[in-house]
Amino acid sequence: MRVVPYVVAAVLVVAVVLRRRLRRPAADRPAPRRDSRPLLGHTGMVARREVRERIRGRFFRVITLVLLAVVAAAVVIPTIHSNSKSSQTVGAVDPLTPQLHQVVDRAAASQSVPVHLVEVPSTAQLHSELRSGSIDVGIDGPSILLNQPIAKSSSAAAQLALSLAQILGANRAIEAAGLTASQATTLAHAQPLPIHSLQPASHRSTAQSTSVIGVILVFVMLTQYLTWTLMGVMEEKASRVVEVLLATVRPIELLGGKLLGIGLVALVQAGLVVAFALILAKAVGSDLLHGTAPLVVVATLVWLVLGYIFYSWVYAAAGSLAERQDQVQSLALPLSVPMIVGYVLALTVAGSGNASVFFKVLAFLPPTAPFAMPVLVALGATQWWGFAISVAVTIASTFVVARVAAAVYRRAVLRTGGRVRLRAVLSR
Secondary structure (H helix, E strand, O other): OOOHHHHHHHHHHHHHHHHHHHOOOHHHOOOOOOOOOOOOHHHHHHHHHHHHHHHHOHHHHHHHHHHHHHHHHHHHHHHHHHOOOOOEEEEEOOOOOHHHHHHHHHHHHHHOOOEEEEEOOOHHHHHHHHHHOOOOEEEEOOEEEEOOOOOOOOOHHHHHHHHHHHHHHHHHHHHHHOOOOOHHHHHHOOOOOOEEEOOOOOOOOHHHHHHHHHHHHHHHHHHHHHHHHHHHHHHHHHOOHHHHHOOOOOHHHHHHHHHHHHHHHHHHHHHHHHHHHHHHHHHHOOHHHOOOHHHHHHHHHHHHHHHHHHHHHHHHHHHHOOOOHHHHHHHHHHHHHHHHHHHHHHHHHHHHOOOOHHHHHHOOOOOOHHHHHHHHHHHOOOOHHHHHHHHHHHHHHHHHHHHHHHHHHHHHOOOOOOOOOHHHHHOO
């Protein structure tokens, strides 16, 4: 629980920095250079305008703090739970001989954890106390017992069980050698005692848990920023601001700048959340940095960017067809159906650990790949070339969607007086 104040302090620091940055007086900011062409031309100007408007909004600050709090809870709570016990209890069905005490003391010293050795009258009683949690590790003849299987974690009980298995296995090898000439060979090939669990093995790993969090964040962030794109285009059309803007910039520059600006804000927010999670995981000793979990984090970031780029063109084109709030709602629902399907199926597969053929196919379809592919990476159910093919398919599809969306936007954004039908725009 000592890490909780650090988590709260980190969130407060981020909040203060965002607040001061957004309230910085205009006089204190460096004046823009007017003697050089803006970066990316008119597209860059529109993008900078979008970045300023979105970051200054209260909603951005609130959602950022909420995401940081959720990630902090997901990283810290499992770590606190795994390290909640300061000592371990070992139960033995065999008599507590001095040799057994020596073995347990050696295992405790190797793990730097206090261990209490108790005698249990029977195997059934040992199983019962393991299930209840009153005993952490059991010794029953040639076996070491745990209630839960050893996973890819650093829990004290799992490490202690491994140490006991190694020491007891080596002792049995020495006894079997009988201090003869073959002792060295037998000792060199000593095998740890088998460790059995009373509960069936769980296929859930740190990478799978990371993928679940990643899928949720991708869905939340895509929903947030794609809604901004849809509403932003509709509001500019309804207020006639787009007519003023199109007097100086081309439609493709205006649309590209808007999508680029909102995308940069999404990338900054996602990068902040990921950096915060990794730093916090390092500080509290979380399993997030172990195994393949970092690879899952990178894959999730990649597909967040690709998913936004693909969907943003679709949502921008849809926004140009409407000019009222009720029209936007009727357009948003069908557009979000592929994301909802991918999101629900990804959570289901990540929880079960079993990816069907249908789910693997969804990982190669651009509308659902941002949710399915990171889960396949976490499960180890895809190769690098499969990941690369899915990325290539999504990028190629994005170019096609962008051309169609730009044409729809150019033809529909200046048409007012009611909702524009997509068929009427494409038939021109």
